[in-house]
Amino acid sequence: MGSNEIKRKPSNNEFTDEQTIGDYLKEHPDFFTRHPELLADLALPDVGGEQVVSLAERQVAVLRSKNESLEGNFEALLARAKENESLETRVHAVAVAAVAVATIEEAFASMPALIREQFGIAHAIIRLGPRPAYAAQSTDDDIEVDIALSRIIERVAHRRSVCDDRLPHATLDYLFGDRVGSVDSCALIPLVDRSEHVLGVLALGAGDVKRFQPNLGTVFLDRLGLLLGAVFERLYRVEAGR
Secondary structure: OOHHHOOOOOOHHHHHHHHHHHHHHHHOOOHHHHOHHHHHHOOOOOOOOHHHHHHHHHHHHHHHHHHHHHHHHHHHHHHHHHHHHHHHHHHHHHHHHHHOOOOHHHHHHHHHHHHHHHHOOOEEEEEEOOOOOOOOOOOOOOOOOOHHHHHHHHHOOOOOOEEEOOOOHHHHHHHHHHHHHHOOEEEEEEEEOOOOOEEEEEEEEEOOOOOOOOOOOOHHHHHHHHHHHHHHHHHHHHHHOO
16 A cells, blocks of 8 residues: 555544534534525535435525625626716716806806706706905905805815705705705715815705715715816916916
8 A cells, every 4th residue: 555545544633623513513403504604615425315415405505695696796886887987978078068168157057057967967056155366356346155155165165075965954045046845965066176275066956865865975076076176267267367
């Protein structure tokens, strides 16, 4: 008999450990019922018998369940990727249109309508705060920014969008006026210039209470705010001849 044919005998400690495990399983016959994930790692002998077949079937069921879970995760990731691609395309469309905007008045007239169209949103409102230092001051008597707008700008002073379905009625009334009755959730998007100064807000109002929940990711909303912030900064500088 060659040396490679000699089988190592289990040590006394291994016998003791296996005996302990066997005794435990006898005392707890529902162990694998409580820990089904362990069945997928068991090595079963290729022998007949009802108990072995039952255990093998259970392993297959566990593996099938894991596979279905992985497939579900993959499909969810695929759906999210498609959604993100769609949002990227819409933001790009707004960016292309923004390049052609020549005046602040034109921005107010065209940008909200384009955003409503691209994102399928019921209401889109732009409200600007006090003019920044690099902007030309209006020759008309500037209307002092009221408390409602000041509080809204403070709400997004951290330069991140805020989504909520429980904004104060006074805030919603200020933003949407007589259309407030059709707004059940809202997104407040800061318009941020290159100096990270908040120029104002873009408010999106939806009739679906689930559209803008507080836990909604705001990556694309923030990008939209940066885009519009750059538009208004450019227009302010053009107006001021800078």
